[in-house]
Amino acid sequence: MSQPAWSEQFDTDRLPRVASSLPGVISREWAFDGATGAGIRVAVVDSGIDASHPAVGHIEGAVMLEYDPDAPSGVRVTDGSHDDAYGHGTACAAIIRANAPDCDLFSVRVLGSRLTGKGPVFAAGIRWAVTHGMHVVNMSLSTGKQDYFGLFHEMADMAYFRNVMLVCAVNNVPGPTYPSQYAAVFSVAAHRGKDPLHFEYNPNPPVEFGAPGIAIEVPWLNQGTITASGNSFAAPHIAGVVARILSKHPGLTAFEMKTVLAALADNRSAASS
Amino acid sequence: MSPERDPLTLFAQLAADLGPALIPVGHRELLHNITETARRLFTARACSLALLTESEDELEFIMASGEGADAVRELRIPASQGIAGWVVMSGQAIAVDDVGADPRFAASVAETTGYVPRSILAMPLQTDRRVLGVIEVLDRSERSPAGLGDMELLALFAGQAALVIEGSTMFGELGRVLVESLALAATDADVVMQLQRLSASAPQPRKDLGEIAALFQELGRVGPRERRLAVRVLRDVLDYARDREPE
Numbered sequence: 001m002s003q004p005a006w007s008e009q010f011d012t013d014r015l016p017r018v019a020s021s022l023p024g025v026i027s028r029e030w031a032f033d034g035a036t037g038a039g040i041r042v043a044v045v046d047s048g049i050d051a052s053h054p055a056v057g058h059i060e061g062a063v064m065l066e067y068d069p070d071a072p073s074g075v076r077v078t079d080g081s082h083d084d085a086y087g088h089g090t091a092c093a094a095i096i097r098a099n100a101p102d103c104d105l106f107s108v109r110v111l112g113s114r115l116t117g118k119g120p121v122f123a124a125g126i127r128w129a130v131t132h133g134m135h136v137v138n139m140s141l142s143t144g145k146q147d148y149f150g151l152f153h154e155m156a157d158m159a160y161f162r163n164v165m166l167v168c169a170v171n172n173v174p175g176p177t178y179p180s181q182y183a184a185v186f187s188v189a190a191h192r193g194k195d196p197l198h199f200e201y202n203p204n205p206p207v208e209f210g211a212p213g214i215a216i217e218v219p220w221l222n223q224g225t226i227t228a229s230g231n232s233f234a235a236p237h238i239a240g241v242v243a244r245i246l247s248k249h250p251g252l253t254a255f256e257m258k259t260v261l262a263a264l265a266d267n268r269s270a271a272s273s
Numbered sequence: 274m275s276p277e278r279d280p281l282t283l284f285a286q287l288a289a290d291l292g293p294a295l296i297p298v299g300h301r302e303l304l305h306n307i308t309e310t311a312r313r314l315f316t317a318r319a320c321s322l323a324l325l326t327e328s329e330d331e332l333e334f335i336m337a338s339g340e341g342a343d344a345v346r347e348l349r350i351p352a353s354q355g356i357a358g359w360v361v362m363s364g365q366a367i368a369v370d371d372v373g374a375d376p377r378f379a380a381s382v383a384e385t386t387g388y389v390p391r392s393i394l395a396m397p398l399q400t401d402r403r404v405l406g407v408i409e410v411l412d413r414s415e416r417s418p419a420g421l422g423d424m425e426l427l428a429l430f431a432g433q434a435a436l437v438i439e440g441s442t443m444f445g446e447l448g449r450v451l452v453e454s455l456a457l458a459a460t461d462a463d464v465v466m467q468l469q470r471l472s473a474s475a476p477q478p479r480k481d482l483g484e485i486a487a488l489f490q491e492l493g494r495v496g497p498r499e500r501r502l503a504v505r506v507l508r509d510v511l512d513y514a515r516d517r518e519p520e
Contacts, residue, residue, distance in 0.1 A: 047359060086359040088367075111362045113353035114330035115404060118362070141363045146401045172366040172424040174432065175401065215370055229368040229424075 021251050026263035032197075035248035037100025042136045042243050043129035044096065044236070045122070046089030048082050049107035055094035055219040060104040065124050067117025074117060075124040082109050087220035091228070092140055092236040094219040098196050099240025100247065106134060111141070119148040126155040126179075130164045135246055138239035140169040140232030142177035152178040160184035165242050165254050169235035170207045181206055186242065186258065190214050190234040193266075199238060201265035209261060211237035288451045300441050301336075304434060308338040308408075311430045315423070316414030318390065321345055322398070322434055323357060324406035332357055332406060339411075341388055356395050357407045364404060366396040366424045396427050398435040405438050 008014065023030055041060070051059045068076035084090045093105050110118075110125040122141060129137045137159065143152070156179045159166045166185040171177035180187040187206055190213025191198075200210040213234030220226045242257055252260065262268070304322060312320035319339035323332040332352050337345040352358045360367055370392050390411040398405040408431045413423065456468035492503050 047362075085353055086355070086362075088359050088363070111359070113351070114328065115325060115352065115362060116329045140365060143364050143404075144399050144401055145403060169365060171364060173364075173397065173399065173428050177364065226369050227371040229370065230366055232363065232365045232367060 019251070021249065021253075021256055022259065026260055028264055031245045031248070031260055031264055033248075035100075035244045037103030037240070037243040037247045039102075039104070039250070040100065040136065040243040040247045041104045041106060041134045042096055042100070042138065042239060043106045043108045043132075043134040044089050044092050045108045045110055045125045045129060045137060045139045045141065046092055047086040047111040048084035048089045048109040049093040049105065050084040050087075050090040050221065050223075051081070051107075053090050053094065053219050053223055055225075056090060056097055056105070058105075059093070059107055062107040062109070063128060064109040064112075065121050065128065066112050067114070067121050069117075073124070074120050077124070077128065082107070084221065085109075085111060085113075087226075088140065088232065091218035091220060091233065092138055092239075095196070095233060095236035096138060096240040096243065099237060100243035103136075103240075103243045103247070106132075108137075119143060119145060119151060123148070123151050123155050126152075126159065126166070130155070130159045130162055134164055136165045136167065136239050136243050138167050138236050139179065140230075140235050142169065142171045142180050144171065144173060144175055144177045148178055153182060155179065156182040156184040160254055163253055165239075165246075165257060167235050167239040167242060169231040172231060176206075184254070186238055186254075186261075188235040188238045189231045190229065196237055197241065198266050199241060199261065199264075200267045201262040208258070209238050209265075210234065211241075213237070284451075300437055303437050304336045305338065307430055307434045307437070308336050311408070311410055311427065312338045314426070315394070315410050317410045318388075318412040319345075320408070320410045322406065322408050322438075323350070324398070324438065325352065325361060325404065332361065335406075356393050357409060360395045360397050361404055361407045364397050364399065366394075366428070368392070368394045368423065394423055394427055396424065396431045398431050398438065400435050400439050402439075405435055405442075408434055 048064070049056060049059055049062070051057075051062075062079075062081050064078045064080075064082045066076045066078070067074060071077075089107060089109065089111075093107070096103065096105065106129070108125045108129055110121050112121075122143065126137065126139070156166060166179065168180035168185045168187050170180045170187050170189045179185050183205070186209060188209045188211055189207045191200055191210035192214050193212050194216065196212060198212065202208055202210060211234040213231055214229045215227055216229070216233060217225050217227050218233060238261070241261070245257065245260060246252060308320040308322055311317070317339065319337065319341055321334050321337035321342070323334045325331070326333055326349065330352055331349045333349045334345045334347065337343075350357065352361055356367060356369060359365075372389075372391060372393070392412055394410040394413060396408050398408055408427065410423075410427060452468055456465050459465045459468060492500050
């Protein structure tokens, strides 16, 4: 008897046995204790990372993507170290490092000297991260440009199907922005808390998670720090938490990770600490 | 048919020249009201609007209120650095409460403001089509708590400013917009191709003609005696210019 396409994989002789990843009760001890982010590769898709900043320590790799109409698909990719154009990527890297001290940080620099070609460059940055073995991708960037809806949707789906966790800052500007708008990503906004491991779950999407990002001291250029606010500082807190949990539970899928975060959120009455 | 006589090219040039003349009176005043109202609402020392230049690698301040306003207007800064640069590139709002002890950072800010602020609130100006620039509020009052409430408030101003700027830009690009619309409406493949080619190399509006048209609009708002005087002066200018015309 013929069966619909895609159903062969559910034939009993082909279906893999899947071990249960989640315990009956999800606690912070189960999720975090002893976890440091070791072995987890985290890409910071931003303005570059100043690896010499003491709050960052070191990074494992760096790649720069720039608009180049003569390059294939309009994007030139340059491997190797680069500086941080603005300071923001360094801030994000340090926030991730604080929550997942032993994770492997990779700088994927997509913000450069001009805005031209930003959409394709940004999308190429996500593609690079997804196809180069990253486990977590932090993106404190967004675009409201309708033309890019499909492009970023494709990237978000590709990441999800490959179990790469995209953590995106939500924009403060009214109206949808991409990729934070998609269900496949971890979308994050700032709350008023200061504890880097304090995060909240919002059951009314599109913003699903809250993390510190208001008046917090963050590393910046020239080994310095600034006190700053923005959703863009909230996202790396969640990226760090995700990396930390993954290092202890590497088999978790993106949807399981969301379940874990929701269960551990500080606003969950049943959350144990 | 020579390109000069091509009716579509003529049409596009006419629309491009006419565009700036049609920009509604009061856009500049509206932008000034936006920065001034934002500055007062936040009890801030300054508020400014900067737009991406055509090459998209610089930000040009087009409006400013408060401290250092005169120094900032028409100033250009590279979009590849600074808080304003990051905001316009990332599309994300950011508030910096204390620029800290980073001397390079302070110096670059001072260059754009005429003084060194302690705090900056910056938000992208954008529509669903593109990013236009950035609005910055410098040194909000201590009473006004830093946070996302401020950002939500500034987002309203940013939305207003973006609409006004987008409107002005559309008039400035009237030629291109009209040709693009024609290309969308045309069914003949050759015509569509010709229109698309024309749109890609759409003529830039002649700024001086736009300026003259804007002056006429202003004349419309003054009294009849002043208008008669202006007509006399303009006739004299034309007579003088005709005499000077080369053979």
